[in-house]
Amino acid sequence: MSAVPRPQRSGARFAAVLSGLTAAGAAAVLVAAAGPAEASSLPARAARPAAQAHQVTQVPIPGRGLDAKPKPKGDPKPKADPKPKADPKSKVMAERRLPVTATDALKIALAQVGTSEDDDGSTKYSRWFAASPWAQRGVQRDGGSVGDYADANWCDMFVTWVGVQAGVQGIGGDAFAPAHAAWFQAQGRWGTTPKPGAVVFFSWSGGKDIDSIDHVGLVIKDNGDGTIQTVEGNTDDAVKVRTRDTSEVVGYGYPDYGQ
Secondary structure, three states: OOOOOOOOOOHHHHHHHHHHHHHOOOOOOOOOOOOOOOHHHOHHHHOOOHHHHOOOOOOOOOOOOOOOOOOOOOOOOOOOOOOOOOOOOHHHHHHHHOOOOHHHHHHHHHOOOOOEOOOOOOOHHHHHHHOOHHHHHHHHHHOOOHHHHHHOOOHHHHHHHHHHHHOOEOOOOOOOHHHHHHHHHHHOOEEOOOOOOOEEEEOOOOOOOHHHOOEEEEEEEEOOOOEEEEEEEEEOOEEEEEEEEHHHEEEEEOOEOOO
């Protein structure tokens, strides 16, 4: 059974509709929607770009142009951005980023005055040092074991502990004072002027050679009379403030303190 052909639109009938609208005095604007057409009637339409195929004709509105847009109702003025609230931690963090000064280091050292050895000869400084990377380096250089530091002479361990606690840069660390002094020399941070916070190395014999060093501490101040005031660990088995004659000083190591 053959397909029944779809009836075609009559051109005469469509013309009659238009003439009827004109006779009735219709408005000048007419919107016509065409239904789907046969494939044979679409070659010209199909050739147009897709964007044009669905283009909508704008109709002028009396009193407005084609580009006129309705005014928004109650358009509020843009609000100013709120001021950021101050972070209560910001001041603390800023202070922590400041360079560590000699005053900072001495404050920590002086807070330890009165701390003494335990009955077994150990201190919190020597036990801390034995568990630190400094002890591992010392064992590699000098032999022995890290446990040997627990009850060893701890004057330089105290200086190292203070430097780490304060976050001092360029202070180094050791348990063997002559090696610590040699490190300062190698860093170009060695001299003979007593400065607050400097690491001071002593020789009880008055020798000026690094190999003669017996003891180490931190300078508090130069008394200006041939003596210096120091804070030291392992002096009479405790942390104490001392007044030392500069004739016993081998030299000074200068940490990298901020101003």
